[in-house]
Amino acid sequence: MLTNTLKLAWRNLKAGGWYSALNVGGLAVVLAVSVLLLWWVKDELTFDRFHPAADRIYRVNSRHGTGADEQYWRTAPAPIGVAAASGRVPGVEKAIRTAGLYDFNTLRVGDQTYAERNEDLGYADENFLDVFGGFRVLYGSATQPFPTPNSVVLTEEIAQKYFGTANAIGKTVTVVDSNRVFTVGAVLANMPDNSSYRRKIIFPMSLRKRLFTGNGPWKRMDDDWGNFSFATYVKVAPGVDPARVGKTLDDIQRAARGQSEPGQLSNYRLQTLTTQHLYEPDGHDTGMQQVRMMGLIALLLLSIGCINYVNLTTARATRRAREVGVRKVVGAESGHLMRQLLVESLLTLLLSLTLAVGLIQLLIPYYRELTGKTLGFSILDPQVWLFLVGALLITLLLAGVYPALLIARFDPIRSLRGRGAAGAHAGLRRVLVVTQFALATALIFSTIVIGNQLAFLQKRDLGFNKEHIFTIQTNDKTESFRKVLANESSIRHVATAMVELTSGMGSTSDTEWDGKTPGRSFMMNQISVSHNFVTDMGMKLVAGRNFREGKADSLAFIINETAVRDMGITDPVGKRFKLHDWDGQIIGVVKDFVFQSAREKVTPTILFFRPEWNGTLYVRTTGQNTKQALAAAERLWKQKNPQYPFEYTFLDESYDRLYKAEQRTGQLFQFFAGVAILISCLGLFGLAAYTAEQRTKEIGVRKVLGASIPSIVGLLSKDFLTLVLVAIVIASPLAWWAMSKWLQEFAYKVTIEWWVFALAGALAVGIALLTVSFQSIKAALTDPVKSLRSE
């Protein structure tokens, strides 16, 4: 019986011709795409959960300022970590600190030098694996990854790169700047994709302590309350209230810094390790929103696919009514037929699944490119199969059972007369088509809005000219290098600053000016620039003057417009201003310039003049011969720093990276909208074909009676267009609402204008019309004699 059922199912599938093809193909696309999406969602939701007792690990965030000045940071000063680890905080079992490493980036192994990206380098407390226990130690000891102060921990990838073997214990790496030699103490497995902490070369915190040169009154790194550059993690005992731990840390800080002004103190708040990836320190769900959006899209796609399946299957059911009737007459019971139809659905789904697996293989490279995830998805992973089979079963339940029930219940007498019960269910099919098209329209609408917003960001006035600039990082002698470079004919001018603009400048609350509310904690970005920076970068001074070369302006400050506004001062030029120990005055105001992602507002920024602090060269070429300029820069670099490789970055590429998240969203949306529209069209196409087929005789009769072809096309298309119009009316407000929410996240955004509605609607109608009219025209052109005879 089973082989028979299967054989029949297969034959029925084949007999279905392109109905079956549409069904199988549509479902395969939907399955493949939504499985990838759900995989991504799963990946995001499991961030950092691979650490043992992850739910008891917290990051110590710090809160600064109050009211409008309030800010949350992901970091704490070094003494907080010391206090947490000292046993003075009840409930805390372990505490560790990690920090970025900006002191050097060039390493030498043998006679080979490597310029590593600073984001791959880091400092960590010697016992960091006590808390980050999920990182697998391949070689070396987990309790003592740094056996000596001159140990370094590498990931397998780096060990392979440097030494050609994962087992690099005892091998040495030299820091080029200082010629200090480090011995590999441990090799870790590469950090998983869903780890927030992603360093590849980790130096012991003791090295950072040794390199510390003092900060104001603080002489040791572990006493420095002013530098918030430590990501601090605590592992607490079960049942411990994290808020209490934060309070204790507040108390410890107050005890240590009792003499400070109240505004200088910050509060400490614990955030669970497992939420740090998707939630901001202030609780904002920025990342989670994206996850929800993608999950929603996966479900939308799956429903569109299911709707398609139900539509096509029930439409075809009418064609099969006679068959079902005959079967009943010769002895089939509803149960038999149910089983038969479910097996057919299952077979269709299995075929789709096979196709989906193939499709996933094809999509994986794009998936990686779009998501930026390197590892992760493998078709051999049992979890992937769980997903696939799960999706399959859900689809079977949602899309297979209903048509089977419907068909199995056909009344045999009516079916034999060629009138299935399916006619009565045309209503449901309409609802499904409307739903499907509403979803597609909403996606079209969203794609347009997102496209608009991205174009808007692209055109946004950055407040300076980022074209034809590349940047070079140096360690010293920046000023002299700047001068030789500027003499090259292919180079227009060279400015310097402390950091590259997009890499994030430091911020401080250590400022004072006349009229500042006492105790106000006001955060400002700070950056040292060269005298020609403002003019050469194409920034605009709206008041005052520029820095002048020489020593005279070392206590002069230029602030941006936002700073003027937020500080609440008028006529800033000439006013007293104090940054750290430097009591000076404001000499100019620069028009706001953008150095953060589109989601953030321009923040108050202060430019100061300490050229000797600057490590980043901004080289603007003439624009005609970038190659020549780069060659010249490399040649001069090699003369000055023979032991360092020459590295450069184009500034406009860095800015593109700032908008990468948005661009990714845009691309994803375009892609998913495309898939959704395609699948919806497949469904509509199938339904239109079915309707045309059902009405072949009617069309034949009408033509014999003198109906014109356009009138018949109109007749057949009208119904569907009505459905699509209803879909547009339903979708527009929903999409508008969703997109307004999305745009809320941006400090700079477009408004959604009426033409977006019109365009989305027109596109939906156009696509539907194209799909349906193909079938309608085909039907209208059929020879009436043939269509009449076919009855």
Added chain:
Amino acid sequence: MIQTVNLQKLFATEEVETTALNGINMDVKDGEFVAIMGPSGCGKSTLLNIIGLLDNPSEGEYNFYGTEVSKMTERQRAQLRKGSIGFVFQSFNLIDELTVYENVELPLLYLKTPADERKARVEEALNRMNIMHRRNHFPQQLSGGQQQRTAIARAVVAKPKLILADEPTGNLDSKNGEEVMKLLGELNDEGTTIIMVTHSPYDAGFAHRTVNLFDGKVVTENIRV
């Protein structure tokens, strides 16, 4: 034994109510061959559907081989119908996606007949209807006569007590029609009860008696002499 008492069938649609059967009293004995005749729309097919347990009467009693079935649910009727009634239609009603062999095999599959017995019985029926040589053909590849012979093979393969035929020769030329009637006659000779709707007096001549319907009522009965 088939017996109906005052059988009524009403079709109610939104606008009109049609009385398709209006008090049919009819007895059919085991082994009988009964023809039903009457003008178009008089209720012949409706009666046959009720007799064949495909439909319920609106009123009246229907005793099917000792069981009162007029109030049964569709599921109960399907259970009773299975294996005990064979149907032959004017338009053959073969399943296009199945071969001749598979079409004939279908009733046995639903009866869960063991595979070897199934094979024997399907082959017997095919041989008997003289279409064994077409066993792997699909219905569209057959002539009308061959299709109807397949349909009869399917109707008899489960060896039902009763065969119901609704204008079995309606779509056939006289030569093929004659052949189908002869086959039905043979089946009847072997003891199968047959009730057949027909418009052809010649075909009705094969039956033991003819029941004439008019407007949902039995008007006359002719017994063959």
